[in-house]
Amino acid sequence: MENSRYRGRLAPSPTGYLHIGHARTFWTAYERAREANGALVLRMEDLDLERSRTIYADAALEDLRWLGIDWQEGPDVGGSLGPYLQSERLELYRAAWRKLLDRGFLYPCRCSRKDLAAALSAPHEGADLDDEPIYPGTCRALPLRGAGFWTSVEAEREEKSVNWRFRAPEGEVVEFVDGNLGPQRFVAGKDFGDFIVWRRDGVPRSPRTGPRPWAGGAPSYQLACVVDDAAMQITEIVRGADLLKSTARQILLNRALGYADPAWFHCSLITDASGKRLAKRHDALSILALRKRGWTPDEILRPEAISEY
Numbered sequence: 001m002e003n004s005r006y007r008g009r010l011a012p013s014p015t016g017y018l019h020i021g022h023a024r025t026f027w028t029a030y031e032r033a034r035e036a037n038g039a040l041v042l043r044m045e046d047l048d049l050e051r052s053r054t055i056y057a058d059a060a061l062e063d064l065r066w067l068g069i070d071w072q073e074g075p076d077v078g079g080s081l082g083p084y085l086q087s088e089r090l091e092l093y094r095a096a097w098r099k100l101l102d103r104g105f106l107y108p109c110r111c112s113r114k115d116l117a118a119a120l121s122a123p124h125e126g127a128d129l130d131d132e133p134i135y136p137g138t139c140r141a142l143p144l145r146g147a148g149f150w151t152s153v154e155a156e157r158e159e160k161s162v163n164w165r166f167r168a169p170e171g172e173v174v175e176f177v178d179g180n181l182g183p184q185r186f187v188a189g190k191d192f193g194d195f196i197v198w199r200r201d202g203v204p205r206s207p208r209t210g211p212r213p214w215a216g217g218a219p220s221y222q223l224a225c226v227v228d229d230a231a232m233q234i235t236e237i238v239r240g241a242d243l244l245k246s247t248a249r250q251i252l253l254n255r256a257l258g259y260a261d262p263a264w265f266h267c268s269l270i271t272d273a274s275g276k277r278l279a280k281r282h283d284a285l286s287i288l289a290l291r292k293r294g295w296t297p298d299e300i301l302r303p304e305a306i307s308e309y
Contacts, residue, residue, distance in 0.1 A: 006038025007235045010064065010071060011225075013045045014057035017286035021240065021270035023067055023300050028267050029238035030069040041232050042074030044085045047224055052087075063287040067297045073232075081232045086224055089231075093219035096227045096257060097164065097198050105256045106197065108162035109139040134193035135165065164198035166222075166253065174248040179265035181241065186248035195249055197223040222246060226253040229262060236263040 008029050012018060018026075033040040042064075046052040061076055073079030083089060100106050168188040175185045186192065200217045219227075225246075229237060237247075244266055254261050290300055 005235060006033060006036035007041060007233050008033040008036075008038060008238060009041040009043055009229070009232065009234050010069070010074075011043045011045050011239070012057075012060040012064075013048060014053055014060060015048050015051035016056055017288050018060050018063050019285045019287065020290070020300060023063075023287055024270060025238065025240055025267045026064060026069060027067060027301055028265070030071075032236065032238055032265065038235075039073065040069075040071040041079070041081070041234065042071040042076075042084065043228055043232065044075055045221075045224070046085055046087045047218060047221070049218065059288055063291075066291065067287070067300070086228065089224075089228065090218070092227050092231060093224055096223060097219065100166065100197065100253075100256055101164070103256060105166055106164045107140060107142065107167060107194075109135075109165045109194075109196070110162050111138055132192075132195070134189070135195070137194065139165070140167065140194060161200065163196050163200050163217075165194040166197050166249075166256070168192065168194050168249075168252060172252075174251050176247065176251060176261070176264055178244070178247075179236070179263060180268070181244070181266050184244060184247070186245060188248075188252070192245055192249060195222060196220045197253070222249050222253060226250050226257065226259065230254070230257070230259040234262050236265060238265045238267065241266040241269050 010026050010029055012022070012026075030040060042061075044057055044060075046057065064071075071077065073081065073084065075082075075084040097106075170189040172188045173185060174188065175183065177183050197220050198217055199220055228234075247264055247266070251261055253259075287300065
């Protein structure tokens with residue numbers, strides 16, 4: 001990878017205040033882009049319909065700047081490959097959904113949350129993306145339309161009442177070499193199952209402009225992430241190790257959409273005193289809270305910082 005072509009990204013989600021774990025990961029992304037003499041793109045991933053807030057988006061930009069992180073493209077500085085708010089990129093996601101549909105990779109899923117909870121023996125509300133249970137295939141065998149595929153017109157009529165799942169090829173091995181954690185291997189149907197790429201809910205909310213009515217549901221994290229990384233020409237993705245399994249899903253989406261895979265670099269997770277990984281509910285460990293307590297950027301970024309809190 002030539003240094004001049006390196007493009008990394010920061011992708012905060014404005015659903016809470018950034019914490020020490022985010023600081024370490026985003027700093028690593030910044031350092032890798034800087035060492036490669038490349039560009040860093042900031043994308044605000046604001047598709048969480050319930051929790052995205054302007055206050056969190058503004059705080060994320062302020063915290064990252066305070067840490068000393070700079071980016072060359074983003075919602076606050078512009079750029080040629082924007083917009084840099086996911087809530088303003090919905091037509092790109094719809095076009096990718098249509099392409100997957102036309103190529104036969106998707107099927108409609110009418111399972112409700114209650115249905116899924118019953119089929120899986122336990123609800124998994126709020127579970128991590130990489131911890132989602134394997135879908136039991138309830139809707140996988142439903143009859144398809146036409147010559148084995150749903151047409152876009154037929155799907156448009158159905159999309160308000162169904163979720164759309166990607167058919168993960170049973171037994172297919174997905175392998176990649178992570179720049180930090182080394183060789184990784186996942187098996188479709190064993191480590192992860194058919195996953196949602198388009199969900200029936202959705203009035204995406206921009207953290208800056210408020211609710212944006214948009215009929216027909218909304219893309220999942222997996223689809224939006226893949227589409228944006230390809231469109232923004234990202235050459236390396238730096239993020240937390242909790243998304244390793246999501247990388248396998250996204251590699252399958254890249255193949256289906258004809259996108260080239262970027263390089264991957266997954267950072268080890270920061271845990272609290274009890275050994276649980278940090279989450280945005282850990283308000284006392286947010287960058288904002290620690291700034292108010294007088295911590296400096298260097299203190300927050302030290303490996304031993306969490307044990308000294």
